[in-house]
Amino acid sequence: MRRLIKGWLLGVLITGLFANIVMADEIRPAFLSLLEQTNHQYQVNFKVPLHNGTRLSLQAQFPAHCAAISAPSVQQDELISNQRWQIQCQHSLAGQSLQIKSLNNTRTDVLLRVEFADGSLDMQRFTPAQTQLQIAKPDSRLSIAASYTHMGIEHILIGWDHLLFVLCLVFIAGSLKRIILTITGFTLAHSVTLLATSLNWVQVPIAPVEAVIALSILFLACELLRADKTSLTWRYPALVSSTFGLIHGFGFAAVLTEIGLPQNGFATALLFFNLGVELGQLIFIGSLLLLAWIVRQFCTIKRQDLLHTTAYTVGTVSAFWLVERTVSFF
Known part of the structure; x- marks a missing residue:
């Protein structure tokens, strides 16, 4: 009983220290998409998140030589x-600078995606510390592959819900062989x-998907706590x-839907995002295994205590997400 209480208290403490993780979905990134058409005309799509119901x-x-020709x-x-x-x-926006006003007063980023008429693609990210960027025009296929690989x-690595799910899987799998098989299945x-979602074969509302993702993490946290090797x-x-x-795939697809896939190079973008x-x-799992090796060299932590602490921490965070995302239905 004392060990359970200690694990619970430590888990709550860690959750408190990493409160930003719990609130990771509070403010989503914004997306600014520019699609070049004919004669340097661009279709602009600007998705801006709401905070407490307010945009x-x-x-x-845009540069001074650009003017709006339609009302938003x-x-x-x-x-x-x-x-x-x-x-x-x-003239073309290639080599020109764009700025996002008031971004320095927020805690969100703005993903910039510029698709030129020849299919080449430039993807960058505005941050509160960098509100102005210069648009590049790289080679078509290579730029699409590089941009979507980086985005994936x-x-x-910033998707805490997916990372916590993988963390629990690594603990449950245990050996390197089982970790490889488990992650391959995932x-x-x-x-x-x-x-299937990117090809519009299946369409699922994202809000229930995000709630089920949180539920899947909570389920694994409970399994960690039970540690029933016969389950x-x-x-x-x-x-x-x-x-x-299968459920987490819908979450990844929602990100691609917001970012958008290029008209030229659809398959390339999809492949390299994945x-x-x-x-x-692999970077995350490799970091976990390296951290575990370092801890074993310098510390003596009982595996059961580590499992309990991880279970309570992940369980607390995922339970919060589950409630928050379920309430958003109403």
Whole structure:
């Protein structure tokens, strides 16, 4: 009983120290997409998140030689405001600078995606510390592959819900062989739903998906705490990871839907985004194994205490997410 109480208290303490993780989904990134059409005309799509029901006061500032030729049309739901309009520029935006006004007063980023008429793609990120960027025009296929690989890696490494799910899988799998099999199952499963959603074969509302993702993490946290080696989860972790991986794939697909896939190079973008996600997972798992080796060299921590602490920490965070995302339905 004392060990359980100690694990619970330590888990709550760690959760408090990493409160930003718990609130990771409070403010989503914004997306600014520019699609070049004919004669340096661009279709602009600016998705700005809502905070407490109010749109963040972000404004895209284009070069002086660009002017709007249509009034913005606005669509808004409970999470995001989406503005669409067209601008006409005297010459290409390649090599030009863009700025996001008021971004320095927020805690969010703005992903910039510029697709040129020849299919080449430039993807960059505005931050509160860097509100102005210069648009590049790299080679088409190479730029798409590099941009979407980077985006996949970045998404998984800042996606705390996916990382906590993988963390629990690593603990449950235990040996390197079982970890490889378990993560492979997770990868194959979420690749299937990512592909199906991107090709519009399946469409699922994102809000319930995010709630189920939180539930999957809470389930694994409970399994960690029980540590019943005879349970289905502990005996066949690859089966469990594959089952929940189908749901997590819808979450990855939602990110691609917001970012958008290029008209030219659709398959390349999809392939390399998925590759980036897998590279991000491998980086995370490699870091976990390295950390575990270092801890074993310098500390003596009982595995059961570590399991309890991890279970309570992950369980507290995922339970919060589950409640928060379920309440958002109403």
